[in-house]
Amino acid sequence: MRHQLFLQIGPVSFRIGSAWGEPLDRLARLYAGYPEPEAGLCDFTVRLEPEQPWRRWFRPSVAIRGDYILPDAAPLSLAHGLLAAEMGMNLQMALGQKRYLLLHAATVEKDGRAVILTGESGAGKSTLAALLGERGWRLMGDEFALLDMASGMLLPFPRAVSLKNGAIRVMEAEVEASRFGPLLAGTPKGDIRHMRPNRNALARMGEGARPALILFPRFGEAGAVRAVGRAEVFMRLTQASTNYVALGSRGFDSLNRLIAACPALAIDYPDTATAIGLVEDFRQELAA
Amino acid sequence: MAGPRYIADPEETVRSVELDGLSVLFHEPSGMTHIVAAPAPEILEMLRAGPADAAELLRRLRARFEFEGNEAEAAIHARLDELEAAGLVRRA
Amino acid sequence: MRNARLLVRALRDPASLGDCDWNGLISVARAEQLIGSLAFRMAERSVPARVAAIFEAARHDAAQARNQALWEAEMARRALAPLGVPVILMKGTAFHAANLDASVGRSVGDLDIMVPHASLDDVEAALLQAGWEHVKDAEGYDDGYYRRWMHELPPLIHRSRDRMIDVHHTILPLTARPRPDAQALIDASLRLDSGLHILSPADILVHAAAHLFADGDLAGGLRNLWDIDRLLREFDSPDFRRSLEERARLHQLGPHVARALRLAHRLYGTPVDRVFAGRFSLADRLFEARLLARNGWGQDRRKPLRFAFYLRSHWLRMPPLMLARHLWVKWRRPAPLSAKGAAERKPAPPAIAT
Numbered sequence A: 001m002r003h004q005l006f007l008q009i010g011p012v013s014f015r016i017g018s019a020w021g022e023p024l025d026r027l028a029r030l031y032a033g034y035p036e037p038e039a040g041l042c043d044f045t046v047r048l049e050p051e052q053p054w055r056r057w058f059r060p061s062v063a064i065r066g067d068y069i070l071p072d073a074a075p076l077s078l079a080h081g082l083l084a085a086e087m088g089m090n091l092q093m094a095l096g097q098k099r100y101l102l103l104h105a106a107t108v109e110k111d112g113r114a115v116i117l118t119g120e121s122g123a124g125k126s127t128l129a130a131l132l133g134e135r136g137w138r139l140m141g142d143e144f145a146l147l148d149m150a151s152g153m154l155l156p157f158p159r160a161v162s163l164k165n166g167a168i169r170v171m172e173a174e175v176e177a178s179r180f181g182p183l184l185a186g187t188p189k190g191d192i193r194h195m196r197p198n199r200n201a202l203a204r205m206g207e208g209a210r211p212a213l214i215l216f217p218r219f220g221e222a223g224a225v226r227a228v229g230r231a232e233v234f235m236r237l238t239q240a241s242t243n244y245v246a247l248g249s250r251g252f253d254s255l256n257r258l259i260a261a262c263p264a265l266a267i268d269y270p271d272t273a274t275a276i277g278l279v280e281d282f283r284q285e286l287a288a
Numbered sequence B: 001m002a003g004p005r006y007i008a009d010p011e012e013t014v015r016s017v018e019l020d021g022l023s024v025l026f027h028e029p030s031g032m033t034h035i036v037a038a039p040a041p042e043i044l045e046m047l048r049a050g051p052a053d054a055a056e057l058l059r060r061l062r063a064r065f066e067f068e069g070n071e072a073e074a075a076i077h078a079r080l081d082e083l084e085a086a087g088l089v090r091r092a
Numbered sequence C: 001m002r003n004a005r006l007l008v009r010a011l012r013d014p015a016s017l018g019d020c021d022w023n024g025l026i027s028v029a030r031a032e033q034l035i036g037s038l039a040f041r042m043a044e045r046s047v048p049a050r051v052a053a054i055f056e057a058a059r060h061d062a063a064q065a066r067n068q069a070l071w072e073a074e075m076a077r078r079a080l081a082p083l084g085v086p087v088i089l090m091k092g093t094a095f096h097a098a099n100l101d102a103s104v105g106r107s108v109g110d111l112d113i114m115v116p117h118a119s120l121d122d123v124e125a126a127l128l129q130a131g132w133e134h135v136k137d138a139e140g141y142d143d144g145y146y147r148r149w150m151h152e153l154p155p156l157i158h159r160s161r162d163r164m165i166d167v168h169h170t171i172l173p174l175t176a177r178p179r180p181d182a183q184a185l186i187d188a189s190l191r192l193d194s195g196l197h198i199l200s201p202a203d204i205l206v207h208a209a210a211h212l213f214a215d216g217d218l219a220g221g222l223r224n225l226w227d228i229d230r231l232l233r234e235f236d237s238p239d240f241r242r243s244l245e246e247r248a249r250l251h252q253l254g255p256h257v258a259r260a261l262r263l264a265h266r267l268y269g270t271p272v273d274r275v276f277a278g279r280f281s282l283a284d285r286l287f288e289a290r291l292l293a294r295n296g297w298g299q300d301r302r303k304p305l306r307f308a309f310y311l312r313s314h315w316l317r318m319p320p321l322m323l324a325r326h327l328w329v330k331w332r333r334p335a336p337l338s339a340k341g342a343a344e345r346k347p348a349p350p351a352i353a354t
Helices: A021-030 A078-096 A125-133 A166-172 A199-203 A230-239 A245-261 A272-287 B040-049 B054-064 B072-086 C002-012 C022-031 C035-041 C049-083 C091-097 C117-129 C142-149 C182-187 C201-213 C221-235 C238-250 C254-268 C282-291 C303-317 C320-332
Strands: A003-009 A012-018 A044-050 A061-066 A101-110 A113-118 A138-141 A144-147 A161-164 A184-187 A190-195 A210-219 A224-227 A264-269 B006-008 B014-019 B022-027 B032-036 B089-091 C111-114 C132-134 C156-158 C164-168
Touching: A003 A021, A012 A021, A012 A078, A021 A078, A044 A078, A044 C022, A061 A078, A078 A184, A078 A190, A101 A125, A101 A245, A113 A125, A113 A272, A125 A138, A125 A161, A125 A166, A125 A272, A138 A144, A138 A199, A144 A245, A161 A166, A166 A190, A210 A230, A210 A245, A210 A272, A230 A245, A230 B014, A230 B022, A230 B032, A245 B014, A245 B022, A245 B032, A245 C049, A264 A272, B006 B040, B006 B072, B022 B040, B040 B054, B040 B072, B040 B089, B054 B072, B072 B089, C002 C022, C002 C035, C002 C221, C002 C254, C022 C035, C022 C049, C035 C049, C049 C091, C049 C111, C049 C117, C091 C111, C091 C201, C111 C182, C117 C132, C117 C156, C117 C164, C201 C221, C201 C238, C201 C254, C221 C254, C221 C282, C238 C254, C254 C282
Parallel strands: A012 A044, A113 A210, A210 A264, C111 C164
Antiparallel strands: A003 A012, A044 A061, A101 A113, A101 A138, A101 A144, A161 A190, A184 A190, A224 A264, B006 B089, B014 B022, B022 B032, C132 C156, C156 C164
């Protein structure tokens, strides 16, 4: 492939090949400071290719391919090539990651205790986690939580945070401009802007953490907290996992271990300040 | 009138965890996970002891549990159908 | 082609592999659905730690795939047992059910079974009763085509397990020129302890060869050929060689089996009957090139060649007049949802029974 980029993100390494230079230039700037995979060895390959050969130049159309492919995935425009690269990495993880149990969740850590933020898309988990990451917490990841099945530890996977619409402005107010990718307007999900995690998150991307709390945050209601029953947690976490079924009994055992070890709470929050306050309260209770 | 007889896989083929009064089951032969409520775990336990049709199963269950109303027979048939579709029991 | 050759060498002779382009090897293996087989072949080799971890995960995954395949077979058995007809497992599931060498690391997509032609309607009814349903959007035009001319029912998918079953009544479409003897396949089939059947060893090879050439555009060919290598090595004996040639001729697939032997010998070094196989030809070179048409990024590198093979595979299945009509109608419709494919399918959520 004409253009190539190699990235190490937590325990997972990628090589991304592209027929066009621009998406990888942008990807490289977004991931400035990330290590290169040792000896260049990669867990997954992503390819950005033209749908048909002539679509490389004429109305360029970026098909997302790689080791694992969704056959009917719609291609993206070249202007959104950076998004295609990110989606490509997500796809490899969702379809090909079999070494760690994956949860669709954000994770943050403080004092060795990790909090898992999970729930429906659009509930604001990414934004909450990103904000906590700027308020003394370490951002371990905003998209995938990686559970090591042997040890029960959560491993970091600090990809660039995918911010949508209103969340973009929230984080732009907090974080220096150099940590942002370009604004991608008019994607199927609205406006998207990617944000690199801070130096602390990158420096410690090899460091796991013990899971201590599972949170199901929901935006838009008056502040409320309720305990979530274990059976419900189990069901919701399997639904939030792309590879639970493929992992068989190891997945079953490690998920049960996680649930046994962590209290689970559903929190409704009217604004992020309230949510952050709640998370800090919980952390103090756990530490006590 | 005897209906079809059912049998369940041996105990060691199913991992079971109790969560809030529900049972989460991992069934090794299928690799599938099921969340079930009473009387499903009890039905499985009894069908491990030996094959039985719905009537015999009801007798075994009545020996252990109190049943209200006369919905029990229909309920047993419905549960057996579900368990069979899930692959947790099969016809003997 | 270099990286596809690397994969072939790694499978054929793992000990001979030095330090190499591991990324390329793994991408090609994944593209060719051979990562599981490769991971087992390389189990004893010392490799870089990250590569070892990838192979270990692939071996676990293969064990899961095996379990799932055998479970699908078992559920089909439960649904069809009351009919009392022979249900013959085919392809990967058959290898696993019979614990053949070809099952090691073998991934399985759909469950393929063969039943007597006369029982097709009853089989379909029993499967529908047991929770399978017709695949939605499965090429509406083709429903009539499938039933009349293809060698299978339209594909069925299980409503809660989300896994597909393909029910065949012979091993090639009725419109193809070779006409295998379906009754002979059934008569020679072997019964497993479970009550399910597999084809006889010689027929398994004949089917594999038919599948490799006549039933597709050589996509997945490296894996089909690896199956053939493993099968031939396991079954090889003077009696078997005689039987293979006999059955190949009976099913009018002599040239296909011979070509499969030549290609297996050429790529994987399989010991074959040189007389029956014949000499490696110019046409064989084209096949070989097609089989090896992947680069180190897993891309298919022989687009023009690939289209020629696709056209050829359709021509083998249908007389030319029908072909023209079929292709024209297919091209008019938007591309249908792919019922089979090398691509991964979304994992099914766990079933919940209350």
